[in-house]
Amino acid sequence: xxxxxxxxxxxxxxxxxxxxxxxxxxxxxxxxxxxxxxxxxxxxxxxxxxxxxxxxxxxxxxxxxxxxxxxxxxxxxxxxxxxxxxxxxxxxxxxxxxxxxxxxxxxxxxxxxxxxxxxxxxxxxxxxxxxxxxxxxxxxxxxxxxxxxxxxxxxxxxxxxxxxxxxxxxxxxxxxxxxxxxxxxxxxxxxxxxxxxxxxxxxxxxxxxxxxxxxxxxxxxxxxxxxxxxxxxxxxxxxxxxxxxxxxxxxxxxxxxxxxxxxxxxxxxxxxxxxxxxxxxxxxxxxxxxxxxxxxxxxxxxxxxxxxxxxxxxxxxxxxxxxxxxxxxxxxxxxxxxxxxxxxxxxxxxxxxxxxxxxxxxxxxxxxxxxxxxxxxxxxxxxxxxxxxxxxxxxxxxxxxxxxxxxxxxxxxxxxxxxxxxxxxxxxxxxxxxxxxxxxxxxxxxxxxxxxxxxxxxxxxxxxxxxxxxxxxxxxxxxxxxxxxxxxxxxxxxxxxxxxxxxxxxxxxxxxxxxxxxxxxxxxxxxxxxxxxxxxxxxxxxxxxxxxxxxxxxxxxxxxxxxxxxxxxxxxxxxxxxxxxxxxxxxxxxxxxxxxxxxxxxxxxxxxxxxxxxxxxxxxxxxxxxxxxxxxxxxxxxxxxxxxxxxxxxxxxxxxxxxxxxxx
Ligand SMILES: [Cu+2]
Numbered sequence: 001x002x003x004x005x006x007x008x009x010x011x012x013x014x015x016x017x018x019x020x021x022x023x024x025x026x027x028x029x030x031x032x033x034x035x036x037x038x039x040x041x042x043x044x045x046x047x048x049x050x051x052x053x054x055x056x057x058x059x060x061x062x063x064x065x066x067x068x069x070x071x072x073x074x075x076x077x078x079x080x081x082x083x084x085x086x087x088x089x090x091x092x093x094x095x096x097x098x099x100x101x102x103x104x105x106x107x108x109x110x111x112x113x114x115x116x117x118x119x120x121x122x123x124x125x126x127x128x129x130x131x132x133x134x135x136x137x138x139x140x141x142x143x144x145x146x147x148x149x150x151x152x153x154x155x156x157x158x159x160x161x162x163x164x165x166x167x168x169x170x171x172x173x174x175x176x177x178x179x180x181x182x183x184x185x186x187x188x189x190x191x192x193x194x195x196x197x198x199x200x201x202x203x204x205x206x207x208x209x210x211x212x213x214x215x216x217x218x219x220x221x222x223x224x225x226x227x228x229x230x231x232x233x234x235x236x237x238x239x240x241x242x243x244x245x246x247x248x249x250x251x252x253x254x255x256x257x258x259x260x261x262x263x264x265x266x267x268x269x270x271x272x273x274x275x276x277x278x279x280x281x282x283x284x285x286x287x288x289x290x291x292x293x294x295x296x297x298x299x300x301x302x303x304x305x306x307x308x309x310x311x312x313x314x315x316x317x318x319x320x321x322x323x324x325x326x327x328x329x330x331x332x333x334x335x336x337x338x339x340x341x342x343x344x345x346x347x348x349x350x351x352x353x354x355x356x357x358x359x360x361x362x363x364x365x366x367x368x369x370x371x372x373x374x375x376x377x378x379x380x381x382x383x384x385x386x387x388x389x390x391x392x393x394x395x396x397x398x399x400x401x402x403x404x405x406x407x408x409x410x411x412x413x414x415x416x417x418x419x420x421x422x423x424x425x426x427x428x429x430x431x432x433x434x435x436x437x438x439x440x441x442x443x444x445x446x447x448x449x450x451x452x453x454x455x456x457x458x459x460x461x462x463x464x465x466x467x468x469x470x471x472x473x474x475x476x477x478x479x480x481x482x483x484x485x486x487x488x489x490x491x492x493x494x495x496x497x498x499x500x501x502x503x504x505x506x507x508x509x510x511x512x513x514x515x516x517x518x519x520x521x522x523x524x525x526x527x528x529x530x531x532x533x534x535x536x537x538x539x540x541x542x543x544x545x546x547x548x549x550x551x552x553x554x555x556x557x558x559x560x561x562x563x564x565x566x567x568x569x570x571x572x573x574x575x576x577x578x579x580x581x582x583x584x585x586x587x588x589x590x591x592x593x594x595x596x597x598x599x600x601x602x603x604x605x606x607x608x609x610x611x612x613x614x615x616x617x618x619x620x621x622x623x624x625x626x627x628x629x630x631x632x633x634x635x636x637x638x639x640x641x642x643x644x645x646x647x648x649x650x651x652x653x654x655x656x657x658x659x660x661x662x663x664x
Pocket of ligand 1: 554585586622623625626627630633
């Protein structure tokens with residue numbers, strides 16, 4: 001079977017056959033689908049900048065990667081939920097607090113869905129939000145600094161997968177739980193009491209419009225099923241969110257079989273404006289829980305953790321006109337909203353059609369109570385009453401849809417490994433192109449905006465058999481770039497990615513470039529151990545704790561000779577980078593330190609903790625090649641026995657310590 005197999009044969013394949021399809025079939029001559037001018041279209045000449053930023057999740061790496069398009073060049077890995085030895089994230093004393101949770105220090109997670117903050121339904125380039133799946137969290141990255149500034153734990157959730165999605169003006173980032181779990185009262189219950197005791201929670205996280213700070217405004221307690229991807233309404237449907245859910249069978253074991261019984265699961269339509277009204281009327285209930293809220297303060301270059309003790313909840317069994325179900329075939333993965341906000345596209349992974357719902361028809365149906373039933377006290381709208389129409393014969397395994405600027409939708413087909421282009425108003429399929437292989441999400445530049453940029457679609461693939469030089473049992477993960485400016489889609493480029501490029505968002509480079517921060521102003525550095533010039537450097541003992549106020553500037557560290565540290569001491573090197581010039585970080589590493597090295601931006605102060613394990617002379621040095629004399633940017637720390645008489649001294653040049661030998 002080749003990827004050009006006609007649809008009529010493909011549609012006969014069962015889901016089981018489909019799984020084998022992903023590994024058994026590969027195009028014989030994949031390279032021939034590249035058109036002649038593809039190389040020119042992705043060539044970015046030396047010294048020229050890419051046109052688009054692509055932010056892709058690192059999946060199981062817990063990080064985010066920034067790529068330039070159309071070149072596919074990796075620009076930066078932004079550490080988020082996982083420690084990162086490239087710059088000391090999660091190792092430096094200032095950043096450890098960012099990884100605190102109610103389960104303790106969690107230095108690794110699974111990150112899936114980057115989302116650029118929005119103003120009037122378009123990417124504004126200020127922040128990038130991303131979810132931590134395993135220990136439910138949302139992170140906010142500042143796109144002026146490409147640093148993670150905030151991590152908020154999400155309570156009452158199991159698997160923060162359906163997250164984080166911005167509303168039209170980033171009023172909220174919204175997070176749905178993947179696994180329903182027991183929430184209130186006794187949570188130590190038999191697993192097979194799922195139907196009685198398990199519930200879902202949808203979290204609405206308020207975003208401060210100036211600083212971006214996040215707070216959980218409220219949680220909606222919803223029926224116990226599995227929640228999957230979501231999108232906010234926009235334009236006509238602003239004020240609503242659309243989540244897909246699966247496992248409406250409410251099974252708790254062998255979901256592969258037990259959660260595929262029903263023909264249809266649901267889209268949950270959430271009227272969050274209505275929820276806000278109920279909150280104003282005081283109908284929210286304070287529910288005790290524990291979750292961590294970690295903030296990185298750019299003035300002190302330091303993070304702190306706060307423990308939150310309650311959330312406001314609204315129960316949809318009691319307040320019945322906040323949420324509605326729309327039936328949706330079959331094991332739906334995501335609901336995507338067209339640029340005008342009128343069409344809600346559902347992707348049922350096992351469905352043979354793509355249903356497109358009409359926001360207007362849906363609200364009419366709600367007004368007329370055209371319901372077919374209730375599910376856990378939530379009204380279920382009649383399928384036909386909300387349906388605008390179905391995309392017929394789209395392919396196998398529709399998974400995720402994004403939109404361009406010309407009225408077309410692009411749907412990834414996981415099972416038949418292709419992107420299908422169709423017209424939003426007529427729902428007619430107009431083009432299809434293979435992906436290599438097993439595309440999950442796709443991304444169109446600005447593809448979830450009110451005004452998409454279009455031009456490129458990016459496939460985020462799961463499997464890359466035969467596409468790259470092999471690297472042992474695990475091959476590189478990969479994205480593919482398609483030109484979507486013409487009637488026909490054209491493959492331009494494959495490029496390897498870090499981790500799993502689960503989902504990505506892309507926006508024109510200008511949107512990000514205009515905000516770039518080049519240095520941290522030294523004069524505004526409020527870090528408690530900051531020093532503004534070399535004369536202020538010093539070393540202080542307090543019991544067994546030794547603090548070193550150190551500076552780095554091309555091409556020396558001050559002090560560079562330290563004596564009088566004793567075995568059993570804990571040494572804290574606080575290094576301030578005195579440079580005030582773009583792209584001149586310094587690094588710091590000391591022999592035997594358990595932590596990774598630090599990378600310190602111009603004007604910033606960062607701290608590494610070092611507990612020497614033996615006596616002797618320990619070199620330290622700058623780890624970031626910063627000048628012709630970078631190799632000379634070094635120093636020595638002397639560690640003496642615990643009972644030594646060597647005095648604590650430090651200095652540089654003329655002031656370097658001249659201690660005598662210890663007398664024992
Ligand atoms: Cu250096």
